Amino acid sequence: MNSKSPFEAGQTYRMTHQRQVILDEIRKVKTHPTADEVYEMVRKRLPRISLGTVYRNLEILSARGLIQRIGPASQQMRFDGDTKDHYHLRCVSCGRVEDAPMISVGDLEGAVRNRSDYSIMGHRLEFVGICPACKRDRGLHGDKL
Numbered sequence: 399m400n401s402k403s404p405f406e407a408g409q410t411y412r413m414t415h416q417r418q419v420i421l422d423e424i425r426k427v428k429t430h431p432t433a434d435e436v437y438e439m440v441r442k443r444l445p446r447i448s449l450g451t452v453y454r455n456l457e458i459l460s461a462r463g464l465i466q467r468i469g470p471a472s473q474q475m476r477f478d479g480d481t482k483d484h485y486h487l488r489c490v491s492c493g494r495v496e497d498a499p500m501i502s503v504g505d506l507e508g509a510v511r512n513r514s515d516y517s518i519m520g521h522r523l524e525f526v527g528i529c530p531a532c533k534r535d536r537g538l539h540g541d542k543l
């Protein structure tokens with residue numbers, strides 16, 4: 399628990415203007431944008447910013463816990479300005495990610511902590527399915543797949 403991220407080691411932290419704009423844009427939306435989408439959003443305010451700068455700042459912001467990375471490594475990483483514990487819904491068809499409309503279910507971390515030697519720092523829970531828009535497109539009806 400006392401490991402420092404490489405970004406903090408020996409480097410005084412300062413929120414650059416670019417980084418603040420990136421953080422503002424991510425916090426503004428509930429869409430859990432990918433890095434490419436963040437770049438498109440930020441470019442409207444900072445037309446000269448590069449994609450590499452956006453990637454680098456996303457790494458720094460998530461290393462500092464100011465945003466949350468979500469999604470398995472096999473898919474494009476998405477970012478969330480909401481760092482409170484909450485759950486996600488992911489559409490397997492279009493890839494959209496939304497906050498699941500529920501509060502946390504009991505003490506999941508405590509249950510795992512009791513059964514393992516890990517120091518648990520948090521957890522991620524994701525529900526996968528087909529979003530309403532994709533269901534409409536496919537002509538699927540009903541709640542079950």
Ligand SMILES: [Zn+2]
Binds near residue numbers: 490493529
């Ligand atoms: Zn969808």
Ligand SMILES: [Zn+2]
Binds near residue numbers: 478484485486496497
């Ligand atoms: Zn979220």
